[in-house]
Amino acid sequence: MSSSKNARLLTAIAIPLVSLVVIVVMWDLSVRVFDIAPYVLPSPERTLAALQDDWETLSAGAVITSKEFITGFLIGAVAGFLFALAMSWSRLVQRLLYPVLITSQAVPIIAVAPALVIWMGFGLAPKLTIVALIVFFPVVVNVLDGLAAVDKDLIALATAMGGTRWRIFRSVTLPATLTPLFSALKMTATFAVTGAVLGEWTASTSGGLGVALLEAQSRLDVASVFAAIVLLVALGLAAFGIVALVELLLTPWRRSPVAPTWRTHFRNRSLVARSEPAQGNSPAAEMATP
Amino acid sequence: MSLTLSGISQSFGSIEALAPVDVDVASGEFVSIVGPSGCGKSTIFNIVSGLLKPTTGSVLLDGKAITGKTGHVGYMLQKDLLLPWRTVLDNIVLGADLRGRATPRERQRAADMAARYGLGDYLNHYPHALSGGMRQRAAVMRTLALDHPVMLLDEPFGALDSHTRLLMQQWLLDVWREQQKTILFVTHDIDEALFLSDRVIVMSPRPGRVQEILTVDLRRPRDVHLTAEIPYTSLKGHLLDLIYGRAA
Numbered sequence: 001m002s003s004s005k006n007a008r009l010l011t012a013i014a015i016p017l018v019s020l021v022v023i024v025v026m027w028d029l030s031v032r033v034f035d036i037a038p039y040v041l042p043s044p045e046r047t048l049a050a051l052q053d054d055w056e057t058l059s060a061g062a063v064i065t066s067k068e069f070i071t072g073f074l075i076g077a078v079a080g081f082l083f084a085l086a087m088s089w090s091r092l093v094q095r096l097l098y099p100v101l102i103t104s105q106a107v108p109i110i111a112v113a114p115a116l117v118i119w120m121g122f123g124l125a126p127k128l129t130i131v132a133l134i135v136f137f138p139v140v141v142n143v144l145d146g147l148a149a150v151d152k153d154l155i156a157l158a159t160a161m162g163g164t165r166w167r168i169f170r171s172v173t174l175p176a177t178l179t180p181l182f183s184a185l186k187m188t189a190t191f192a193v194t195g196a197v198l199g200e201w202t203a204s205t206s207g208g209l210g211v212a213l214l215e216a217q218s219r220l221d222v223a224s225v226f227a228a229i230v231l232l233v234a235l236g237l238a239a240f241g242i243v244a245l246v247e248l249l250l251t252p253w254r255r256s257p258v259a260p261t262w263r264t265h266f267r268n269r270s271l272v273a274r275s276e277p278a279q280g281n282s283p284a285a286e287m288a289t290p
Numbered sequence: 291m292s293l294t295l296s297g298i299s300q301s302f303g304s305i306e307a308l309a310p311v312d313v314d315v316a317s318g319e320f321v322s323i324v325g326p327s328g329c330g331k332s333t334i335f336n337i338v339s340g341l342l343k344p345t346t347g348s349v350l351l352d353g354k355a356i357t358g359k360t361g362h363v364g365y366m367l368q369k370d371l372l373l374p375w376r377t378v379l380d381n382i383v384l385g386a387d388l389r390g391r392a393t394p395r396e397r398q399r400a401a402d403m404a405a406r407y408g409l410g411d412y413l414n415h416y417p418h419a420l421s422g423g424m425r426q427r428a429a430v431m432r433t434l435a436l437d438h439p440v441m442l443l444d445e446p447f448g449a450l451d452s453h454t455r456l457l458m459q460q461w462l463l464d465v466w467r468e469q470q471k472t473i474l475f476v477t478h479d480i481d482e483a484l485f486l487s488d489r490v491i492v493m494s495p496r497p498g499r500v501q502e503i504l505t506v507d508l509r510r511p512r513d514v515h516l517t518a519e520i521p522y523t524s525l526k527g528h529l530l531d532l533i534y535g536r537a538a
Contacts, residue, residue, distance in 0.1 A: 161385045253416040
């Protein structure tokens with residue numbers, strides 16, 4: 001069973017890798033076959049060389065950009081989640097906050113970026129705000145959907161069982177938001193990287209990958225531009241991968257018929273296994289399982 | 291523990307959904323309610339469970355009023371309403387978690403009971419991995435784990451295929467006998483009502499009211515062969531007359 005599991009895991013990783021390799025090969029082939037000049041489209045090989053040459057600047061830039069998009073992503077996700085909870089908590093709050101929500105999405109982020117720089121300066125704040133704004137809306141909408149989708153009969157049942165509003169929220173409503181929340185997070189994980197670059201372009205003193213892009217552009221150094229793009233793609237993929245991994249760990253019921261041991265061990269450690277539960281007394285236990 | 295419905299009625303605005311109903315359910319008795327849609331079956335359940343406050347009348351548990359108060363009786367619907375992110379065991383102890391946190395003792399009791407009634411191999415399974423019948427078992431276990439002497443079951447087997455339903459009815463009778471519960475059971479199925487119950491309450495609609503209460507004095511324990519015997523079929527004939535009227 002374990003070996004077939006490993007084989008499944010291997011194919012799950014191998015197949016996406018194959019498609020990535022195919023893209024790189026097609027890139028390389030089109031440069032060779034159509035004889036594209038290196039200052040128009042550098043080959044993967046030249047891009048890699050540029051990546052090596054500028055590694056110090058680029059890796060430092062990647063670290064800065066990562067800090068921006070990760071922090072902004074977390075701020076946007078937490079704010080969006082709390083916003084959605086507040087909206088579901090009472091009708092009045094929902095009516096008050098809905099216009100704010102729609103407005104936040106209607107404002108073009110590129111247009112508001114210069115204003116953010118004027119208000120917040122050239123530091124981290126405007127970049128975090130841009131990233132957070134990008135993440136905010138999808139999280140609110142998805143979590144609200146998840147909250148609205150909770151079966152009314154389930155709430156009635158939990159109430160009939162004697163649950164208070166807070167405990168029903170904790171045990172019944174809150175876990176129901178996990179799946180839609182992660183749909184939104186996966187969707188926005190890659191957008192967040194774009195948001196960080198956008199932020200760097202409007203207030204470029206931090207020295208992130210966006211700044212490296214602008215500098216390479218001013219030198220007409222296409223290979224360096226591509227090197228920065230490759231790094232940005234890698235960041236986006238890593239962000240998506242991490243979110244997907246966390247989702248995998250937090251929502252095991254979506255893939256597995258049985259709870260993984262690490263989730264049940266703590267709760268069930270006190271359980272005594274009774275191998276022969278009241279045999280003979282109970283025809284019910286022996287009956288064919290429907 | 292005995293359950294008394296004393297003159298409970300329900301009006302929504304000017305519409306009378308349920309005319310005053312008086313029913314006494316003795317301790318350990320199995321009573322079914324049958325009747326067409328709109329006869330007030332669900333309204334009675336919502337009142338007894340405390341979700342709905344009746345316009346008039348009161349609900350008594352061993353003489354003590356529980357009108358409009360939740361958390362005194364077990365309650366189960368046709369939908370199993372198991373939480374997909376909880377294992378079978380965690381679903382069974384949901385009631386304890388809603389009152390605080392399930393203690394190790396409560397978990398142990400739930401696990402023992404689940405094992406006794408055929409869910410022992412599925413304690414750590416998620417509900418989606420279970421068949422319809424097994425899911426309903428888990429839902430019944432969740433209701434049992436609340437440890438209320440009175441259980442309200444609202445068409446619990448309505449969504450199951452007929453074979454599974456028959457097995458589940460047998461299974462429920464075993465659970466009921468061993469756990470000595472008082473059960474109020476709603477169903478559309480006349481055979482189900484007769485097979486399970488000590489008494490059958492026949493209701494009629496607009497407004498919902500009790501038409502007749504039929505005593506089912508058939509031998510126990512019961513098995514499927516009972517349904518082919520004359521005392522059973524004559525009771526069923528009587529019940530059909532009550533609900534559909536005597537054919538001309």
